[in-house]
Amino acid sequence: MPKTVINGTWDTAHPDHREFTGTALMAxxxxxxxxxxxxxxxxxxxxxxxxxxxxxxxxxxLARLWQS
Structure with a gap:
């Protein structure tokens, strides 16, 4: 069954938020x-x-996932 995990890149977030939250969530x-x-x-x-x-x-x- 095809699966997809979607994350934001956090590139527009405040640097502190990206460092302390975004980096961990992307990992x-x-x-x-x-x-x-x-x-x-x-x-x-x-x-x-x-x-x-x-x-x-x-x-x-999601459309590509559902069509696969």
């Missing part, structure tokens, strides 16, 4: 994707909630 996403054999997608310009920050990009990723 967790990468680890989880590897552990379950999933595709890992990082959404540029998004933080903790990529589906809210960049809905068109997240919807496109």
């Amino acid at each position: 967790c996403g990468a680890y989880l994707a590897g552990a379950i054999g999933a595709r890992h997608v990082r959404v540029s310009g998004a933080g903790h909630a990529p589906h809210q920050d960049r809905p068109d990009e997240v919807n496109a990723v």
Whole structure:
């Protein structure tokens, strides 16, 4: 079954938030994707909630997943 893990890149977040939260969450996403054999997608310009920050990009990723 195809799987996808989606993370924001936290590149627009305040540097403190990126350092203390974003870096850890991006690492967790990468680890989880590897552990379950999933595709890992990082959404540029998004933080903790990529589906809210960049809905068109997240919807496109989900559409590709559902079509596979």
